[in-house]
Amino acid sequence: MQILASYNIKGGVGKTATSVNLAFQGAHEGARTLIWDLDPQGAATFYFRVRPKIKGGSRALLKGRHDLADLIKATDHENLDLLPSDFSYRTMDLLLDDTKKPNERLKLLLSPLAGEYDYVFLDCPPGLTLLSESIFEAANVLVVPVIPTSLSLRTLKQLVEFRRKKQLRNFKMLVFFPMTNP
Numbered sequence: 001m002q003i004l005a006s007y008n009i010k011g012g013v014g015k016t017a018t019s020v021n022l023a024f025q026g027a028h029e030g031a032r033t034l035i036w037d038l039d040p041q042g043a044a045t046f047y048f049r050v051r052p053k054i055k056g057g058s059r060a061l062l063k064g065r066h067d068l069a070d071l072i073k074a075t076d077h078e079n080l081d082l083l084p085s086d087f088s089y090r091t092m093d094l095l096l097d098d099t100k101k102p103n104e105r106l107k108l109l110l111s112p113l114a115g116e117y118d119y120v121f122l123d124c125p126p127g128l129t130l131l132s133e134s135i136f137e138a139a140n141v142l143v144v145p146v147i148p149t150s151l152s153l154r155t156l157k158q159l160v161e162f163r164r165k166k167q168l169r170n171f172k173m174l175v176f177f178p179m180t181n182p
């Protein structure tokens with residue numbers, strides 16, 4: 001199971017469009033695919049017409065009160081499942097801060113799904129928070145959409161620097177410009 005996080009510190013750069021389209025393409029080609037909408041905005045959940053609701057909210061999820069598999073919804077597309085967003089994800093960082101080894105939390109929650117899916121796409125909210133660090137620990141690949149503006153390139157440098165300082169070596173980074181014509 002490959003875990004690909006569509007991530008950027010910056011908002012509005014195409015993270016959701018990237019994860020939704022890559023997940024759809026993977027599923028279309030026959031890969032068992034899950035997309036986990038980690039953003040309280042719930043954009044990916046909206047795109048797939050699923051109700052944004054996790055039983056017990058992010059607290060129950062992070063405390064491991066459910067099997068992740070029980071929270072997963074089917075989409076209208078073959079091979080493509082979705083773990084919907086919940087508005088309580090807005091407090092995810094506070095809750096993570098209250099758990100043991102917060103950085104390892106997402107990885108731990110996803111581990112029982114290893115035999116179920118070929119690809120898991122994480123649609124990440126913007127920011128560089130405790131949740132982001134948990135994402136970095138879980139992901140094999142960070143897909144980083146960037147737009148050609150100084151501020152967007154600046155956040156990319158911040159990410160590269162953060163990765164270097166924290167010696168995060170478990171994920172590759174695929175940086176690309178989705179909103180420009182070649």
Ligand SMILES: Nc1ncnc2c1ncn2[C@@H]1O[C@H](COP(=O)(O)OP(=O)(O)OP(=O)(O)O)[C@@H](O)[C@H]1O
Nearest residue numbers: 010011012013014015016017018039125126178179
């Ligand atoms: N390749 C693209 N070409 C043109 N427009 C795009 C492309 N990708 C995304 N967009 C548009 O750009 C806007 C932002 O995209 P998107 O919601 O995917 O960004 P995001 O990084 O997920 O935002 P947020 O940080 O709010 O979650 C949307 O209106 C989307 O339709």
Ligand SMILES: [Mg+2]
Nearest residue numbers: 015016039043
């Ligand atoms: Mg988004």
